[in-house]
Amino acid sequence: MQEVLLELKDVNKIFNPGSQNEKHVLRQLNLTVFDGDFMTVIGGNGAGKSTLLNTVAGNFPIQSGQILLEGQAVEKQAEEVRARHIARVFQDPSMGTAPRMTVAENLALACRRGEKRSLKKILTPELYADFQNILSDVGLNLDQRLDEDLGNLSGGQRQTIAMIMATIKKPKLLLLDEHVAALDPKASRVVMELTKSRIEKDNITSLMITHNMQHAIDYGNRLIMMDRGQIIYDVRGEEKDQLTVDRLLEKFMELGSEDSLTDKMLIESTHK
Numbered sequence: 702m703q704e705v706l707l708e709l710k711d712v713n714k715i716f717n718p719g720s721q722n723e724k725h726v727l728r729q730l731n732l733t734v735f736d737g738d739f740m741t742v743i744g745g746n747g748a749g750k751s752t753l754l755n756t757v758a759g760n761f762p763i764q765s766g767q768i769l770l771e772g773q774a775v776e777k778q779a780e781e782v783r784a785r786h787i788a789r790v791f792q793d794p795s796m797g798t799a800p801r802m803t804v805a806e807n808l809a810l811a812c813r814r815g816e817k818r819s820l821k822k823i824l825t826p827e828l829y830a831d832f833q834n835i836l837s838d839v840g841l842n843l844d845q846r847l848d849e850d851l852g853n854l855s856g857g858q859r860q861t862i863a864m865i866m867a868t869i870k871k872p873k874l875l876l877l878d879e880h881v882a883a884l885d886p887k888a889s890r891v892v893m894e895l896t897k898s899r900i901e902k903d904n905i906t907s908l909m910i911t912h913n914m915q916h917a918i919d920y921g922n923r924l925i926m927m928d929r930g931q932i933i934y935d936v937r938g939e940e941k942d943q944l945t946v947d948r949l950l951e952k953f954m955e956l957g958s959e960d961s962l963t964d965k966m967l968i969e970s971t972h973k
């Protein structure tokens with residue numbers, strides 16, 4: 702039996718409740734994520750994908766329901782406890798990283814995720830040597846750039862560092878919110894392959910939002926499709942392996958959701 706890592710039970714998330722701008726975004730949402738699942742998350746604009754990740758991360762309070770990480774209610778945990786367990790990579794590489802600090806300093810901070818930050822020197826020669834090893838495996842000559850400000854690197858290089866930062870200290874849960882969407886196809890490929898190897902190396906339970914349906918099919922062991930705040934399709938294993946982009950498009954049509962299929966999804970899905 703696979704162990705449950707994350708459980709969402711009847712979760713409702715409403716923005717601006719009781720006001721004219723009330724927006725019921727997650728609707729009685731139920732989801733069980735098993736230890737080691739690498740789940741891709743797709744859905745049209747406004748389906749609730751980012752809201753799902755933000756509520757799981759404990760950033761958005763919910764109106765009702767439960768979000769349990771290893772049986773503990775996420776929103777009741779202190780921020781540093783959540784930060785220790787849950788790592789995130791965003792579309793914007795400046796989020797979660799410090800552009801005016803060097804690559805090595807950023808990595809050193811990531812090694813202390815969830816610990817009380819202090820000004821004490823944390824970048825030891827041993828850590829520096831570890832970072833050089835990790836980066837020489839990645840390529841892109843990043844091992845030569847440890848002393849450069851992170852903000853001077855290209856978008857692809859910064860997302861590479863962000864991905865390593867998120868996984869350098871194994872999190873219980875990794876949340877990826879369209880983390881390659883702003884990259885050109887070549888950089889996107891490099892970061893996706895790194896994503897796969899970092900996740901597989903430590904068997905990290907991961908949720909990855911993507912607009913690229915080919916990526917959603919090619920990566921991970923499980924795929925969910927969201928529509929109007931609910932999970933309307935959940936496949937894994939062989940059934941997922943047999944999916945094609947055409948089949949996913951059909952699925953959108955079947956569910957009467959073709960309006961939410963955006964040009965971005967159609968264009969991105971043609972890139973491997």
Ligand SMILES: Nc1ncnc2c1ncn2[C@@H]1O[C@H](COP(=O)(O)OP(=O)(O)OP(=O)(O)O)[C@@H](O)[C@H]1O
Nearest residue numbers: 716717724726744745746747748749750751752753
């Ligand atoms: N902080 C907020 N306040 C009010 N409404 C919000 C807020 N955040 C998101 N929403 C609304 O909730 C809905 C779902 O947004 P969300 O960002 O979760 O969708 P998504 O599936 O990630 O979409 P996309 O693919 O376009 O990023 C949208 O209608 C959005 O406008």
